[in-house]
Amino acid sequence: MGLKAFFNKTAIEAGCDEAGRGCLAGPVVAAAVILPKDFYHPLLNDSKQISEKKRNLLRPIIEKEAIAYAVAEISPAKIDEINILKASFLAMHQAVDQLSVTPELLLIDGNRFTPYLGISHECIVKGDSKFASIAAASVLAKTYRDELMEKLDKKCPEYGWAQNKGYPTKSHRAAIQQFKATKYHRLSFKLLATDVKD
Numbered sequence: 431m432g433l434k435a436f437f438n439k440t441a442i443e444a445g446c447d448e449a450g451r452g453c454l455a456g457p458v459v460a461a462a463v464i465l466p467k468d469f470y471h472p473l474l475n476d477s478k479q480i481s482e483k484k485r486n487l488l489r490p491i492i493e494k495e496a497i498a499y500a501v502a503e504i505s506p507a508k509i510d511e512i513n514i515l516k517a518s519f520l521a522m523h524q525a526v527d528q529l530s531v532t533p534e535l536l537l538i539d540g541n542r543f544t545p546y547l548g549i550s551h552e553c554i555v556k557g558d559s560k561f562a563s564i565a566a567a568s569v570l571a572k573t574y575r576d577e578l579m580e581k582l583d584k585k586c587p588e589y590g591w592a593q594n595k596g597y598p599t600k601s602h603r604a605a606i607q608q609f610k611a612t613k614y615h616r617l618s619f620k621l622l623a624t625d626v627k628d
Contacts, residue, residue, distance in 0.1 A: 433562040439467070442464060443536075443563055444462045444529060444533035444535070444536050444563065445561055445565070446460060446525065446526065446538050446564070446567050447567040448460040449568070450596065453595065454596055454597070454603075454616060454619050455579075455615045456575065456596040457504055457505050457509075457521075458504050458509060458514065458518050459521060460518065460522040460525045461566075461567040462522065462525035462536075463492065463563050464496060464497040464498045464533055464563065465492075465496055465497065465562055466496075469495055473488055474492075476556070476558035477569045485569050485572060489570060489573045493570075496566065499529070499570060500525045500528035501570055502521045503574075503575075504517040504520055506616045506617075507613075509616050510616055510617050514616070515542070519544040522538070523546055533549060535552065536549055536550070536551035537554060537563055537564050539558045575595070579596050586612055588605050588608075589609070
């Protein structure tokens, strides 16, 4: 089954998704994308279902073909302050704020969302594998975030962020144990598998 082109045929829809919610380090990144109603690309799918190579191939196509798109990030410090769920919604709100065209409907990946003032929304579980605009947002959020983590990896190479992108891998946790947490880590998260506080 392919992706649906739209939820509402007549409304200007923006698909919204985030990347990096489960990471121990780095920002949470969200994208909002308004696609033409007839947009189609055979490779487009939920960013988790397609390879890095395909995501990187899709990104410039989405950016060129989209009616409007925007990406926003929320820092680890802000995530610690307000919690990751609120930070994810805030990132989506900030991405919508930056759109050059104001949408009439937001298609949100997931089952919860803080309403955006003046724009109605629909929460769609696994929306990134159901609607093209959400899938496009998931590709932008993921590729932008991966790029950010590769840049941070150059500042703190011992954590392997170019490979793990900040996710809680065994080697990432071992590096935190050995070198301690950085300012790029989310201190409110369980950084060590055993969660030993020193």
